[in-house]
Amino acid sequence: xxxxxxxxxxxxxxxxxxxxxxxxxxxxxxxxxxxxxxxxxxxxxxxxxxxxxxxxxxxxxxxxxxxxxxxxxxxxxxxxxxxxxxxxxxxxxxxxxxxxxxxxxxxxxxxxxxxxxxxxxxxxxxxxxxxxxxxxxxxxxxxxxxxxxxxxxxxxxxxxxxxxxxxxxxxxxxxxxxxxxxxxxxxxxxxxxxxxxxxxxxxxxxxxxxxxxxxxxxxxxxxxxxxxxxxxxxxxxxxxxxxxxxxxxxxxxxxxxxxxxxxxxxxxxxxxxxxxxxxxxxxxxxxxxxxxxxxxxxxxxxxxxxxxxxxxxxxxxxx
Amino acid sequence: xxxxxxxxxxxxxxxxxxxxxxxxxxxxxxxxxxxxxxxxxxxxxxxxxxxxxxxxxxxxxxxxxxxxxxxxxxxxxxxxxxxxxxxxxxxxxxxxxxxxxxxxxxxxxxxxxxxxxxxxxxxxxxxxxxxxxxxxxxxxxxxxxxxxxxxxxxxxxxxxxxxxxxxxxxxxxxxxxxxxxxxxxxxxxxxxxxxxxxxxxxxxxxxxxxxxxxx
Numbered sequence: 087x088x089x090x091x092x093x094x095x096x097x098x099x100x101x102x103x104x105x106x107x108x109x110x111x112x113x114x115x116x117x118x119x120x121x122x123x124x125x126x127x128x129x130x131x132x133x134x135x136x137x138x139x140x141x142x143x144x145x146x147x148x149x150x151x152x153x154x155x156x157x158x159x160x161x162x163x164x165x166x167x168x169x170x171x172x173x174x175x176x177x178x179x180x181x182x183x184x185x186x187x188x189x190x191x192x193x194x195x196x197x198x199x200x201x202x203x204x205x206x207x208x209x210x211x212x213x214x215x216x217x218x219x220x221x222x223x224x225x226x227x228x229x230x231x232x233x234x235x236x237x238x239x240x241x242x243x244x245x246x247x248x249x250x251x252x253x254x255x256x257x258x259x260x261x262x263x264x265x266x267x268x269x270x271x272x273x274x275x276x277x278x279x280x281x282x283x284x285x286x287x288x289x290x291x292x293x294x295x296x297x298x299x300x301x302x303x304x305x306x307x308x309x310x311x312x313x314x315x316x317x318x319x320x321x322x323x324x325x326x327x328x329x330x331x332x333x334x335x336x337x338x339x340x341x342x343x344x345x346x347x348x349x350x351x352x353x354x355x356x357x358x359x360x361x362x363x364x365x366x367x368x369x370x371x372x373x374x375x376x377x378x379x380x381x382x383x384x385x386x387x388x389x390x391x392x393x394x395x396x397x398x399x400x401x402x403x404x405x
Numbered sequence: 406x407x408x409x410x411x412x413x414x415x416x417x418x419x420x421x422x423x424x425x426x427x428x429x430x431x432x433x434x435x436x437x438x439x440x441x442x443x444x445x446x447x448x449x450x451x452x453x454x455x456x457x458x459x460x461x462x463x464x465x466x467x468x469x470x471x472x473x474x475x476x477x478x479x480x481x482x483x484x485x486x487x488x489x490x491x492x493x494x495x496x497x498x499x500x501x502x503x504x505x506x507x508x509x510x511x512x513x514x515x516x517x518x519x520x521x522x523x524x525x526x527x528x529x530x531x532x533x534x535x536x537x538x539x540x541x542x543x544x545x546x547x548x549x550x551x552x553x554x555x556x557x558x559x560x561x562x563x564x565x566x567x568x569x570x571x572x573x574x575x576x577x578x579x580x581x582x583x584x585x586x587x588x589x590x591x592x593x594x595x596x597x598x599x600x601x602x603x604x605x606x607x608x609x610x611x612x613x614x615x616x617x618x619x620x
Contacts (some may be wrong), residue, residue, distance in 0.1 A: 090487050095541035100529050100540060103564055231546075239527055
């Protein structure tokens with residue numbers, strides 16, 4: 087068993103070839119695609135290090151195998167696919183919650199297809215998942231300096247790009263319509279109401295900003311709105327005089343404006359609205375909060391912590 | 406220093422280079438170290454002695470086993486590694502009538518039909534040795550450099566593009582250079598650009614070719 091990037095990537099190419107030898111509406115197309123996607127995700131993780139694919143265990147036998155130092159006496163075991171997808175979400179900025187959900191859904195169908203008597207992909211038509219699948223493939227390829235062409239070949243790459251472009255265009259179209267509709271409604275309100283809503287939105291944004299939200303100007307009504315996102319990359323921790331400052335890069339994925347009611351979901355929609363810039367979240371903690379310390383004279387806090395760890399102590403006990 | 410730079414430049418341009426007046430093992434090692442880092446063979450040796458034999462005691466499937474004293478097909482050395490070794494230094498003190506054949510991968514590719522040339526990037530092989538097996542592309546990438554990996558002793562086609570390449574390489578004419586071992590001579594080849602093979606060996610001739618792998 088090889089956990090190195092290139093053999094995994096090459097095998098995923100082979101599986102996709104098998105998939106495209108099938109009729110796209112037939113279940114075997116989905117099954118081969120799902121298995122190819124799993125290998126592709128594993129190869130992306132192996133790009134960081136093959137050791138991440140080793141199932142953790144006490145004797146480090148799997149880890150030794152990943153380092154090509156294992157013995158043939160022990161079977162190597164790799165981490166479950168769902169964990170691989172979680173790692174993708176952690177390590178690959180563009181692999182957001184949306185991609186995790188798409189990939190998980192395809193992998194779950196694969197499990198159902200292989201572990202049950204049901205016709206899993208028969209009930210999951212290709213058109214339902216193909217665009218999300220191509221998006222995942224593109225992200226996973228680019229992360230390991232590969233392309234859709236090197237994965238799927240020139241012809242299928244063109245098809246994939248056409249589908250992805252259509253989806254992107256659809257997202258842009260829907261987002262623009264949504265913004266225009268909210269702008270129209272907001273502009274139609276009385277001036278006094280607009281001023282009031284703007285003030286409410288401003289106050290709300292300031293409050294949310296202290297809870298990790300990011301403030302932006304609403305693309306529909308120009309009031310102050312907020313963005314939430316998914317953290318990625320390394321967390322920077324700095325000990326300063328004002329406390330412990332934690333900085334984290336965020337990929338924006340959710341937008342909400344209290345003034346006009348516009349809500350957008352997904353990085354693509356936010357990008358289409360020109361509010362998709364990545365940002366840094368800065369949170370200052372007190373040393374007590376950051377390290378979860380308790381003042382030895384604060385009996386309430388001690389009791390609270392005690393109850394947290396030993397909630398059953400006072401339960402009825404007929405000893 | 407200038408000579409080494411010239412050697413490297415020529416290796417980069419032509420894919421192999423013959424060096425005269427290198428005979429002892431120490432001279433070979435010193436020269437090898439000036440080109441790159443020496444990598445031991447999986448058997449642990451820095452220098453391997455390649456001595457033709459009838460192949461009866463060789464590992465089944467290897468060229469020695471299959472061809473004995475006969476000609477060895479063109480191949481990539483260490484194709485059973487995910488990234489084969491970059492350079493190989495061969496050296497021999499004696500004169501031998503057993504030649505070494507070298508062919509540039511680009512010369513092979515240039516003789517392919519346009520579609521076949523495009524398809525080589527899609528060719529996938531299964532690499533199988535006694536200890537391991539894995540899938541490998543014919544053209545592998547190492548950061549910015551592409552290399553060819555092909556060894557019919559341990560690689561079997563895993564898709565139609567690989568099958569087509571194997572058929573082409575067997576049927577096609579392409580330039581192959583013959584390196585003659587005229588004594589106190591060394592040869593370095595870029596293993597990522599050049600396929601090499603051995604000519605017929607004589608059972609009664611003493612031919613002890615030294616081989617060093619270089620990063």
